[in-house]
Amino acid sequence: xxxxxxxxxxxxxxxxxxxxxxxxxxxxxxxxxxxxxxxxxxxxxxxxxxxxxxxxxxxxxxxxxxxxxxxxxxxxxxxxxxxxxxxxxxxxxxxxxxxxxxxxxxxxxxxxxxxxxxxxxxxxxxxxxxxxxxxxxxxxxxxxxxxxxxxxxxxxxxxxxxxxxxxxxxxxx
Numbered sequence: 001x002x003x004x005x006x007x008x009x010x011x012x013x014x015x016x017x018x019x020x021x022x023x024x025x026x027x028x029x030x031x032x033x034x035x036x037x038x039x040x041x042x043x044x045x046x047x048x049x050x051x052x053x054x055x056x057x058x059x060x061x062x063x064x065x066x067x068x069x070x071x072x073x074x075x076x077x078x079x080x081x082x083x084x085x086x087x088x089x090x091x092x093x094x095x096x097x098x099x100x101x102x103x104x105x106x107x108x109x110x111x112x113x114x115x116x117x118x119x120x121x122x123x124x125x126x127x128x129x130x131x132x133x134x135x136x137x138x139x140x141x142x143x144x145x146x147x148x149x150x151x152x153x154x155x156x157x158x159x160x161x162x163x164x165x166x167x168x169x170x171x172x173x
Contacts (some may be wrong), residue, residue, distance in 0.1 A: 001013070001014040001015075001016050001035075001071060002014070002034040003080075003158070004026070004027075004031035004032060004033070004045060004046075005031065006030045006031060006032070006035050006048075006122070006172065007155065008024075009028065009029055009030070009031060009047070009050075009051075009131060010024045010025060010026055010027065010036075011024070011025045011027055011030070011031060011034055011045045011056060012024055013061055014026070015062025015150040016108060018029060021150050023061045025045075025051075025054075025062075025063065026058050027045050027050070027054040027056075027063075027137070028047035028048050028051070028054065028066075029047055029049040029050040029053045030046070030047055030048040030050065031046065031047045031048075031049075031050075031121040032046045032048045032058070032082045032083075033045070033046045033082060033083055033084050034084060035084040035085065036058065036086050037058075037086055037090050037108065038086060038087075038089070038090050039090060040058055041057070041058055041059070041149050042055050042056060042057060042058055043056045043058050043084070044056075044065065044084050044093060044153060045053075045082035045083050045084075046082055046095060047081065048098065049080065049083055050083060051068060051069055051076055051077075051079045051080065051082055052066050052067060052068050052069070052081065053065050053066070053067045053084060053093075053095055053106075053157060054163050055067070055111060057074055063104045064111075065111045066111075067095075067104075067106060067111050067113065069081065069095070069097060069100075069104055069113065070102055071097075071102060071116055074100045074102075077098045078098070078099040079097050079098070079099075079100045079102075080097060080098030080099060080100070081095050081096065081098070081104075081123040081127040082096050082098055082124045082125065082132065083095070083096035083124055083137075083138075084099075084126070085126040085127065085135065085143070086108055087108075087132045087133070087150070090108055090109075090130055091107070091109065091112075092105060092106065092108055092150070093105075093106040093107055093108045094126055094128075094135055094148075096108070096124055096125060096126050096138075097116075097123065098122055098123060098124065098131075099121075099122050100116075100123075101118060101119060101120065101121050101122070101123060101125070101139075102116040102117060102118060102119065102136055102146065103117045103119055103135070103146075104106075104116055104118070105117060105153050106168055115130055115153060115154065117154060117155055118155065119137045119139055119140040119146035119155055120137070120139025120143075120144045120145075120146050120150070121139055121141035121142035121143040122140040122141070122142070123137045123138065123139050123140070123146070124138050124139075124140055124166055125137070125138045125166060125167055125168050126138075126168065127168040127169050127170040128150070128170060129170045130170065130172045131142050132150055133149070133150055134147055134148065134149065134150060134153065134170070135147075135148040135150055136148070136168050136170060137168070138165040138166055138167065138168045139158075139165065141165065142158075142163060143160060143161060143162065143163050143164065143165065144158045144159055144160050144161055144165070144172070145158070145161055145165060146157045146158050146159075146167065147159065
């Protein structure tokens, strides 16, 4: 079990049998989401204010790398990583970048950003369909959900929803 703590800037590794923390890993400012890779070998931790994602080895609990996002024309303080999702094959990661209005497409093996996809305003959370064909984003201030075609790596539709959408989940089918 991994928990993030925004005031300590740490990812806490917790033993689910003893219910005790057995390790702490320092990450960047205001960690938000922790996501295991499909094979369980890594934990990806987003840091909203730090503007990064730290990739941690799940066994040694040592950082393997850090992704710093840079988008031409967007100030660093507007690049705020929160939601992280990885495809089942472990090849791609998607990172919601908050007020930058972008989702980063990351090669999950090299930790290199492949591209940025423009979505709605203030993108926070992400959900993949079980077949990894579509990615959905919640866009908090444009009050919509963007549909991304994963294969084409581009936005294909925007769905108006209620005010300030935050969470999203795709049902198994």
